[in-house]
Amino acid sequence: MSMAYSPTAPGPDESAHARPPRGLGRWLLTTNHKDIGTLYLLFSLLMFFVGGSFALLIRAELFQPGLQLVNPHFFNQLTTLHALVMIFGAVMPAFVGLANWQIPLMIGAPDMALPRMNNWSFWILPFAFALLLSTLFLPGGGPAGGWTLYPPLALQTGEAFPFVILAIHMMGVSSIMGAINVIATILNLRAPGMTLMKMPLFVWTWLITAFLLIAVMPVLAGAVTMLLADKYFGASFFNAAGGGDPVMFQHIFWFFGHPEVYIMILPAFGIISQIIPTFARKPLFGYASMVYATASIAFLSFIVWAHHMFTVGMPLAGELFFMYSTMLIAVPTGVKVFNWVATMWRGSMTFETPMLFAIAFVILFTIGGFSGLMLAIAPADFQYHDTYFVVAHFHYVLVPGAVFSIMAGVYYWLPKWTGHRINERLGRLHFWLSVVGVNVLFFPQHFLGLAGMPRRIPDYALQFTEFNMISTLGAFLFGFSQLLFLYNVIQTIRSGEQATDQVWEGAQGLEWTLPSPTPYHTFATAPVVR
């Protein structure tokens, strides 16, 4: 799909009168999509390091058999908080930050459609996470029942419980408002000529993601409210002795949880679909099929949830249905991967940092997809379930998947935002350390799971020692390599070679017609897309 623009140089009115206010007030009161995007991204980066430090503590404890650093109860708090912080604090806000920055720039809109709500949806997050992390200092510590909050175990949480529930509610409110904003912006503020089927893939994937968010965040809210009722108000939603059903929680949770998985990967697909054509200097292969594949994945995500719970003892018909529907997801996902490869095919490729991360994404996400396909096979899942094989699987799709796509996106668009080219040498070093680290970290976990190591255990039998050691070494390599990313981002914000408007030779799209750095207000006059 090729797009033709009538390049509209930003008029003098667009950049002249508009200066950001100074001081803290700018960030507290801002309704500017670029400022809010920056806030989201910085918050996400902070949470990435918080969640990462939990992960490093976990990996340090698992370096050797025996208990060395933490006790089992604290270990369970670490796994629980690591997941909650990484999912709701790092990955989701990073995508919302990229959406805030990029969607208006890519569709030729002056800002997000609902700027005040935009401010509010960000500023809820720091309070939500302050509440969540404060539980570590409560008597009895933080939540230790796993991020999935399965009752009855989750109901054994101490004083942390209502704090966690309220924090989850706040994150949900923030996500829903962010999603409403994305939908309102995309459906109402597109520049003349920017028809739906001309929208950049990143905008498309976010539009679909936003619908998923609106559909499932209330389901999570309902589930955790029922937990609250069970614990404090004598309800028995999930208590068999009171006529309830603990498995019902899992059904409700995963009805949220599976679409949630795609909420964390569809925007990644969008980013990769922007980057690969740029550096292959060739239009994206199969634009329309990419859109349809994204929509199919979103639809399927609502009818596969029980593959997370093959071992709870469903009737045979249920297990067959969820096995077949889960296997089906491989088809649209495969289409996406094939389209990316076809885009690279007979291109004229260069391998700048964003492209390196994008290529690693395609390969490593596909490996995560393969293990996902294996997990879909219910009889084999009876062996894989709740082992390190699953841990390896979802970390492959989330770390070299979602996280790599976020880093690729930041490296790709940062020169546009700041007006400075990134330090390419440092970027490549960061890439190579990350890609080696992440594989040393997660690949051996496949072996651990197949050999029989359950997940969420603080100590393990002796035959698992070697691969745990390797995994821990990889974790520290990967974790500390991220400091290079932090350094590179700060350096690019502060200084660096002046970036051109197009930044990358093959870059196509409205955002690249704007000056670098982008003025505080852009597209006050809508461009015309031909």
Add this chain to the structure above:
Amino acid sequence: MTGSRITRAGIALGSALAAGSARADFTVNMTPGVTAVSREVYDLHMLIFWICVAIGAVVFGVMLWSMVHHRKSRGAVAAQFHESTLVEVLWTVVPMLILVAMAVPATRTLIRMADARDADVTIKVTGYQWRWHYDYLNEGVGFFSTSATPQEQIRNAVAKDANYLLEVDRRLVVPVGKKIRILTTAADVIHSWWVPALGWKRDAIPGFINESWTLIEQPGVYRGQCAELCGRDHGFMPIVVEAVPEIEFQQWLARMKAQENKNSPTTGSG
């Protein structure tokens, strides 16, 4: 000890895919197990694995070829094609067919695993925080099975046994060659009963009873662990199954019954 382990970790990385290893219990793959079902599960696992390897080889091969030959520094000029209905249809339909080929044997195995009828022995497994209780239904025999790994080993005060964290005080004794029905439930929170050599795990859920079955072919000791997070000592509730010939099993059962009668004359099970 740590030093040699690190060395071995390095060797393990190198020989990860090699068949042999210095340790008998060191493995990189799923166990084929000791039942017909567990071997079917293993075969399914390997089938899907090799299908994934084949697809991966093709996809990554094309990518790699493209990355080597279609780079700007080699003077490659970008083609401008961007769609082809034929290939789009092909790479939608072909994966569908591959999926059907996987689904057929998977369905067969799943149906077989679901059929717990006509069992010779029925054992109720109840998960507790943090130990297992086994009841031989209709036999009046029941007992708790608790981790036997001493705290000193966990706290690194003394050397660890070969079966560190995988040893219990009382094993689940079962006969070989008999169909054993296993009912799982729990007393407090959800647990999951898993012995890899049997080829499956099943959640133990308070208030509900799940039904599974196994038929072990060879005598032996098979170890496993709780597989569902169940609180502080989730990592410390092992499972040890001892499969013995039918005659030995009957003798063991008789001994247990005599013991039960001596200990608690009024109730049948503990």
